[in-house]
Amino acid sequence: MTTKPTVLIAGTGFAGEGHAEAFRGAGAEVIGIVGRTPSVLSQVAEKLVIPYQGTDWQQALSDCKPDIVSIATPGGAHYDPIKQAIAAGCHVFCDKPMTATGATAVELRDLAAAKGVKTAYAASFxxxxxxxxxxxxxxxxxxxxxxxxxxxxxxxxxxxxxxxxxxxxxxxxxxxxxxxxxxxxxxxxxxxxxxxxxxxxxxxxxxxxxxxxxxxxxxxxxxxxxxxxxxxxxxxxxxxxxxxxxxxxxxxxxxxxxxxxxxxxxxxxxxxxxxxxxxxxxxxxxxxxxxxxxxxxxxxxxxxxxxxxxxxxxxxxxLPDVQGETEQCWHYLAREFVADIRGEEVHPYPTFTEGAQYQQIIDLIRQSDNWTDIDKLS
Known part of the structure; x- marks a missing residue:
């Protein structure tokens, strides 16, 4: 890839703004942002000088045709946007948690692998x-x-x-x-x-x-x-x-x-x-x-x-020259991700392989079935 990779952001909160700046710091071009609330969306798009704004993710994918999507919404809202982005052939940068369940995370991991798109999972500290x-x-x-x-x-x-x-x-x-x-x-x-x-x-x-x-x-x-x-x-x-x-x-x-x-x-x-x-x-x-x-x-x-x-x-x-420990780690991972997409040699970074594994581990921990009842001992 010889030109700047283009990025579409999902989310207008703290993570959405942080991801946008991280990808700019990595040499990518942020061309669009999607959010739920039009008034907030407009304010954030103007603040970050992002040319395209919309409330319909699928329409934004069609209009912007980004190289990369950055998922910066709460974890429960990740599944559909990621699945649609993979279908569109986009590389995916996703904040943690990957999804709300291990099963959906595994599905997205496998879809990304089958499509041949690169993924990054921002367990980035x-x-x-x-x-x-x-x-x-x-x-x-x-x-x-x-x-x-x-x-x-x-x-x-x-x-x-x-x-x-x-x-x-x-x-x-x-x-x-x-x-x-x-x-x-x-x-x-x-x-x-x-x-x-x-x-x-x-x-x-x-x-x-x-x-x-x-x-x-x-x-x-x-x-x-x-x-x-x-x-x-x-x-x-x-x-x-x-x-x-x-x-x-x-x-x-x-x-x-x-x-x-x-x-x-x-x-x-x-x-x-x-x-x-x-x-x-x-x-x-x-x-x-x-x-x-x-x-x-x-x-x-x-x-x-x-x-x-x-x-x-x-x-x-x-180290990226930015303020805030969270922001600095986003910048670091985004830089690795963009370099990898450009075909440059990079160190291994967290992908949907780790994201899906971590989500399955969380499901197991939440079952809390590791206990042995002492009163059952002889």
Whole structure:
């Protein structure tokens, strides 16, 4: 491909704007955007200087004939637009979760493979600077053979945030879809992409949430929490997804002879005491990264003590020059994706293969059928 690849965006919220800027940063041309609400769509298209805008996805595909589509809507709204885009021969960049179920994700994976289009799955915090640093250190033997990983986070989200897609399994909500997807991708990228075994349990601590009109941008939902939660006229929606989870996994990788044990522990509604963190342990040391997605300071334990390490130049020189950790990771993945479409050599990146696998894993964890009743023992 010698000309700029063209991109059609689905979604006008935080992710839609972020994807548009990421593809521009990767050298693509954003030619259209599709959204549900005409007034919001018009504002976003004008703000981002996107020439085509529409509310009908199938019509937009026909009108724009893009090389790439970027799916930046909640997960429950991914299936039909992706299926239509694949049928039209478009390459597909999709934010997580891939779809609302493992079965639909597998279907889309197989359709994309049969059509011969490229796909990218944006479980993209594997491109956080300190995660890239950890990956290089592990590959260089800085901790010996990896033995275990722990990913611990507590978000203390407000229980009264307005009811929306994040409360609904059918719409792609839940903390597994929107937190675990990233941490699983991080652990796999550092110690080994082959996932051998999984077990876990989930809990819905939320129950219900107030229904409030006018929430459009996910990042601004806190501004819509009702001032009077005892108002008798207030309507409530019922959550049917997990807000906390505990997952254990075993990963196989090139740097360890035995499977690497991984613990994923997340509490969406509970406060943290110490920092959220990701730690990689090995036979000769450990790597600690501050932050729930590994975007903070990296420290190395060499067997005698901890040392904070600066980012090496070979990593800082590859980082997109943008603000925001989420945006920076979108830019990184979009750059890899566009380069691959152009026929350039790139490192492996997450595709619908990973997206479909992760969605099936989430289905398994949500079954929470790993328990043994002790009262049944003799």
């Amino acid at each position: 594997r491109y956080a600077p300190s995660v890239l640093h950890a990956k290089a250190l592990v590959a260089a033997g800085a901790i010996g053979e990896p033995t275990e990983v722990e990913c611990i986070s507590h978000f203390n989200l407000e229980r009264d945030i307005p009811f929306g897609w994040s409360h609904s399994a059918a719409q792609g909500g839940g903390r597994l879809n929107n937190n675990f997807t990233h941490t699983l991708s991080i652990a796999a990228s550092v110690v080994g992409e082959k996932i051998l075994r999984i077990a876990g349990e989930v809990r819905d601590d939320m129950g219900r949430a107030p229904i409030v009109e006018g929430v459009h941008n996910f990042t601004e939902r806190r501004n819509f929490i009702p001032k009077d939660l005892d108002d008798p006229s207030l309507k409530w929606g019922q959550s049917d997804v997990e807000w906390s989870y505990t997952v254990m996994a075993q990963l196989e990788g090139p740097h360890a002879k035995k499977p690497v044990s991984v613990l994923f522990k997340h509490g969406g509604l509970v406060p943290r005491f110490h920092e959220d963190h990701i730690v990689f342990y090995g036979t000769k040391g450990a790597i600690y990264i501050k932050g729930h997605y590994g975007s903070g300071q990296l420290s190395h334990h060499d067997g005698t003590g901890w040392t904070d390490l600066p980012l090496p130049a070979e990593i800082t020189n590859t």
